[in-house]
Amino acid sequence: MAGEHSAEPVGLRERDRRGRAATAVAHPNIALVKYWGKRDARLVLPRTSSLSMTLDIVPTTTTVALAPGMDADVVTLGGEPLTGEPLRRVVAFLDLVRVLAGRRESAVVDTRNAVPTGAGLASSASGFAALAAASAAAYGLELDATALSRLARRGSGSAARSVFGGFAVWHAGEGGGAEGDRTSYAEPAGAPDFDPALVLAVIDAGPKAVSSRIAMRHTVDTSPLYPAWAESSAADLAGMLAALRRGDLTAVGEIAERNAFGMHATMLAARPAVRYLAPATLQVLDGVRALRDDGVPAFATMDAGPNVKVLCHRTDADRVAEAVRAAGGCPALVAGPGPGVRVTGGEP
Ligand code: DP6
Numbered sequence: 341m342a343g344e345h346s347a348e349p350v351g352l353r354e355r356d357r358r359g360r361a362a363t364a365v366a367h368p369n370i371a372l373v374k375y376w377g378k379r380d381a382r383l384v385l386p387r388t389s390s391l392s393m394t395l396d397i398v399p400t401t402t403t404v405a406l407a408p409g410m411d412a413d414v415v416t417l418g419g420e421p422l423t424g425e426p427l428r429r430v431v432a433f434l435d436l437v438r439v440l441a442g443r444r445e446s447a448v449v450d451t452r453n454a455v456p457t458g459a460g461l462a463s464s465a466s467g468f469a470a471l472a473a474a475s476a477a478a479y480g481l482e483l484d485a486t487a488l489s490r491l492a493r494r495g496s497g498s499a500a501r502s503v504f505g506g507f508a509v510w511h512a513g514e515g516g517g518a519e520g521d522r523t524s525y526a527e528p529a530g531a532p533d534f535d536p537a538l539v540l541a542v543i544d545a546g547p548k549a550v551s552s553r554i555a556m557r558h559t560v561d562t563s564p565l566y567p568a569w570a571e572s573s574a575a576d577l578a579g580m581l582a583a584l585r586r587g588d589l590t591a592v593g594e595i596a597e598r599n600a601f602g603m604h605a606t607m608l609a610a611r612p613a614v615r616y617l618a619p620a621t622l623q624v625l626d627g628v629r630a631l632r633d634d635g636v637p638a639f640a641t642m643d644a645g646p647n648v649k650v651l652c653h654r655t656d657a658d659r660v661a662e663a664v665r666a667a668g669g670c671p672a673l674v675a676g677p678g679p680g681v682r683v684t685g686g687e688p
Pocket of ligand 1: 498642
């Protein structure tokens with residue numbers, strides 16, 4: 341009988357004292373129906389539901405190692421110590437995990453992005469999805485995929501969707517407080533009967549001037565167009581789910597494009613305006629329209645930055661990438677649907 345003096349419990353206690361470590365890998369996602377606006381900033385509850393495709397390129401790899409002897413968390417991104425607001429966000433997230441796990445140890449967090457951070461390529465989505473999975477494993481929280489999505493949401497809303505591979509829908513949920521927290525999570529939206537690709541026009545790989553967090557709050561607070569976009573977004577989501585079910589890439593693309601233009605319209609109408617679109621953004625958008633005029637189904641979406649992501653059939657992706665490079669004078673990457681977050685390593 342395993343008792344007080346058996347080897348097993350002593351071994352566990354010893355391991356607890358040393359601390360545990362876990363590594364997780366997550367991929368970015370690109371929203372086709374956007375998340376733009378919160379109804380609760382602390383719980384990261386969105387005003388609208390959204391839908392995205394998780395990519396198979398530029399993942400984030402994060403290791404969380406418990407460090408019982410240290411009195412503060414240490415976080416590095418690409419080998420450099422994180423400071424200021426980004427550090428504060430990671431520490432606040434770890435505080436949440438510690439409360440859920442009933443533990444107090446500090447942690448050493450090492451994060452590596454295969455893409456420049458803050459480039460409008462959704463590194464906060466992959467970042468907080470990887471941090472959620474790695475920290476949950478390191479602190480011994482056993483979460484199913486829904487609970488992990490809810491946890492990742494608290495770090496960055498879009499991270500809730502990167503928990504899942506392929507297409508994912510993030511439900512806004514209902515109400516506030518505990519009810520809102522329980523009902524706001526992402527889940528798979530089903531695999532469509534077409535082979536999609538997203539071509540990423542990297543117009544600017546530098547950090548963005550205004551974070552999406554600040555820009556979306558300013559938009560909700562000051563843009564007279566915001567309520568109209570939020571209302572039409574619900575119809576966009578219903579239309580997109582139906583288009584995905586019937587495998588209609590053209591309908592998916594048309595809805596994605598109008599939803600993104602609408603989101604940028606809300607920002608342009610904010611007071612003062614938030615404008616992420618650059619001259620090269622418009623050149624790429626012209627290039628996408630020219631592709632359509634030539635009979636290639638290609639549809640654009642843009643996030644909180646000047647970069648353009650072009651949805652098309654996989655078989656057209658090389659041609660689309662060539663056209664995008666020529667139109668924007670910028671590099672272009674081709675991505676397909678990628679996997680959900682996974683824990684790749686445990687005890688070192
Ligand atoms: C334009 O998820 O980065 O990419 O929840 O404040 O961290 P926070 O915002 P974040 O916003 C993403 C906004 C977007 C659209 C989307 O991904 O749906």
